[in-house]
Amino acid sequence: MALCDQGYLCDVCGEEVETIDESDLYLRYVLGEVDPETLHVSKERHIRCNPALAQFIAAEGFEPVVAEGLFARSGLDPEFVAAEEARVTRGYLRLLELPGSGLPLTEYPLPEVRARWQDPAVTSAPETTR
Numbered sequence: 001m002a003l004c005d006q007g008y009l010c011d012v013c014g015e016e017v018e019t020i021d022e023s024d025l026y027l028r029y030v031l032g033e034v035d036p037e038t039l040h041v042s043k044e045r046h047i048r049c050n051p052a053l054a055q056f057i058a059a060e061g062f063e064p065v066v067a068e069g070l071f072a073r074s075g076l077d078p079e080f081v082a083a084e085e086a087r088v089t090r091g092y093l094r095l096l097e098l099p100g101s102g103l104p105l106t107e108y109p110l111p112e113v114r115a116r117w118q119d120p121a122v123t124s125a126p127e128t129t130r
């Protein structure tokens with residue numbers, strides 16, 4: 001599906017969010033922070049307009065974002081920063097793969113997020129063969 005034809009304006013800067021790979025909303029959806037029921041009623045933002053999250057993206061072609069103030073990574077626990085960088089960067093890289101992938105919206109999130117949504121008890125369940 002196409003992200004949208006038009007009309008999704010960034011809640012921060014007021015400019016149109018044109019593609020899925022600049023959408024903070026879809027990045028957070030991929031990361032499991034926005035659930036499918038609220039995806040279409042949530043405010044859209046550019047990834048770069050949400051520095052508290054964008055500062056954790058370390059990907060080729062993505063100009064690093066620096067957050068300031070309370071959420072600046074320089075003031076956060078280094079282990080937390082490393083874990084967040086790994087998680088958010090994975091989400092961003094997945095976001096880049098989505099356009100043209102043919103995947104339905106429900107398949108967008110990272111595998112562990114989809115597993116959690118489908119069945120919260122499934123993560124430690126052993127495989128059964130019949």
Ligand SMILES: [Zn+2]
Binds near residue numbers: 010011012013014015
């Ligand atoms: Zn913006």
